[in-house]
Amino acid sequence: MIVDKIDGCLVLQEFDLVSTLSEFKYNRTTPEYIERSILKYIYLKNHITFNAEYGFEELLFGISDEVLSKIISDVKTMFFSSERINYNSFHDAYLFYYLEANIFKVWKPLLDLHINNLLKKDLIILDIGAGPGSVPLGIVEFYKLLAVKNPGLQFSIIIDIIEAEETFIDIANHMISETARFNTSNLGVKLRNKVHQVLDEKFEYNSMDTYDLITMSNFMTINERDNIKRGTAILSQLPRILKEDGSIIIIEPGDSVNGQLMKTIRNEITDSGDLNVYSPCSGVWEKKESYKCNCYSPTRTYWNVPRLHKFLFKKGIRKAGREQLPFQYVVYRRDGLTKYNEVVNQQYYVKLKDLRQCFGKSINVKANVRSVIERKNSHQLAILLCDGSCTFDKQESEIKAVMNKDFLTAVGITCHVIAGERLTLKNVIVKSTKYGVELEVSNDSKIDIEY
Ligand SMILES: C[S@@+](CC[C@H](N)C(=O)[O-])C[C@H]1O[C@@H](n2cnc3c(N)ncnc32)[C@H](O)[C@@H]1O
Structure with a gap:
């Protein structure tokens, strides 16, 4: 892999694509340090002494029955209704179950960008509604692969987050600091600005940097504040803080209701002309300028069910046993680029x-x-x-x-x-x-x- 001297993007050489794709042949595995860091946070928060020498099982069974039963019951009930969620007492449960479930989804949109040489070696990202830091962790894990395969290159990721809940900011801080501790020497990771604020119409963008990547994962769902009502308005502001060659990655749950909401917002924002869709929906025969459709199109990530999920499964949480995690996504850009070009040689194909x-x-x-x-x-x-x-x-x-x-x-x-x-x-x-x-x-x- 080489780096373009002008735009700083990673340019794939002959075998790089095959090498990156080979990572997608196998199931994702959550690195052990992530699960241990989750347990470490829960220990510290509940005033239990954390002994880093302990094995995983020992750590798991060192959590008091009271704390564990609350986590288990919260994972069962957290998103049970379509009501707006109040995370007041749910942070530990979100960390224990949803963090791992959401880390690797961002790999697919990152791959979409990487195969067209659109990922920067030095990345500045903004994660909106970061929760426990699931998306930044996923990006760091993707870059770790690149860093290991390219020891001659020095990579860096600077992360800013916007998050309404202070406890989630603490958790994201903890998790991202831990990921930086267990890193390869040629990848620098820094959590820079932690903006503790609700992103709404009154949000002040002037103090923000401009970004290579802006991410939102499970942010515009039916459970999250009024984000859906404001979805198009929020997205229409983001080009102000997106670099000219930057991308916005939206990831939503894999169900049809949230998928339709995501596409309704997509249809409105592309009509306004502020952003274009880079992937996954691009026209085959002609460039798609506007979108009217609303089909259900879940994608999935394959993983080896991690130990915390296996544990929850044994405790009766059936969804914790899933080997595939469904989700939906859109990658937007402001430069008109799309993942595929239109096909010119059309005469041998039936539309x-x-x-x-x-x-x-x-x-x-x-x-x-x-x-x-x-x-x-x-x-x-x-x-x-x-x-x-x-x-x-x-x-x-x-x-x-x-x-x-x-x-x-x-x-x-x-x-x-x-x-x-x-x-x-x-x-x-x-x-x-x-x-x-x-x-x-x-x-x-x-x-x-x-x-
Ligand atoms: C479902 S969690 C998603 C967390 C993480 N992105 C993930 O995918 O695992 C949604 C997060 O967004 C935060 N949030 C929701 N609406 C927000 C808003 N308007 N401004 C800032 N944070 C918000 C919530 O506090 C919560 O931490």
Whole structure:
């Protein structure tokens, strides 16, 4: 990897993409220091002496029954209703369960930027609604990979956060300081400004820096204050503090209600022209200037269920046993760049809007992956597609390519296909089903993927 002398971005060399993608072949594993740091905070907060020499199990069982039962009951009830959440007594539970669940989601949008040489070697980030620092930790972990693979480069990350709750600022401070302690020598990490304030219409941006990355994760959800009502207004202010070549990453929960809210805000903000969508929804046949659609398109991160979650699972919290974490995201920029360029050579492909005229025929298709449906204990994979030529707001309008997982491995696609990748499918048969249109992949078919 080299660094562009003019814009400071990391430029991938011949084997760098393969090397970065290889990290996505395997499940994410939470580093041990993160889980120990979570336990350390809970020890210190509850006035229990923390002995760094203790093994993980010893640390876990050193927490009093009273503290543990409160965490367990809070994880069960915290986001139970669609009411606005009051974190008053929930900080420990959020730290214990949600921090880990939210660390690695940012890797997908970071990969989207990295493959087009848009990530800076020296990064200044602003995380809004930081909570316990989940997103900065995820970014640091991503950069650690880069730093280890490129020992000749010196990387740095400066982090500013905005957070309404003082206790979360303390937790984020603790977690980010710990991550800096367990770092590689060629990656500097600094938590610089901790802005303890509610971000609303009255927020004063003049005192802020300008940023390479502005992130918000689980910030505009139905549970968080009035952020949804103000979503477009908040986003429309951010170009003021975003560098000309910077990106805004929005990550939201993987359910349909929050996904629709995220897309409603996306549709409004792109209409205003303040920001453009970089990924995952980009037009295949023409540049998409505005968005009217609102389909449900969850993506997911694969991980090895960490020990704190396994522990909660044993205590009856079923969601703690999940091996895939669904989420939705948008990456915005202000420079018009998109993850993929429009395809010029269109004549050999059928647009998705025209597929219904091709039942029974063998055709070629180029489209972005909207989402992937993978059934447990099944070898089949359904890849939902979108090329921007039609909308998928109803289940009956879905267009999916159905194939065996072995087929993907046989053609050399060994990373998980999750969302936002561009697929080229050749020689696929168009079929009609009760859920819309299906593209049948056979041994004569060819498939290519762009990450
Ligand atoms: C669901 S948590 C998400 C935490 C973290 N980003 C994550 O994904 O794990 C939402 C956080 O945003 C903070 N928050 C919500 N609305 C806010 C606002 N308008 N201004 C500042 N902080 C806010 C909450 O206090 C909480 O810490």
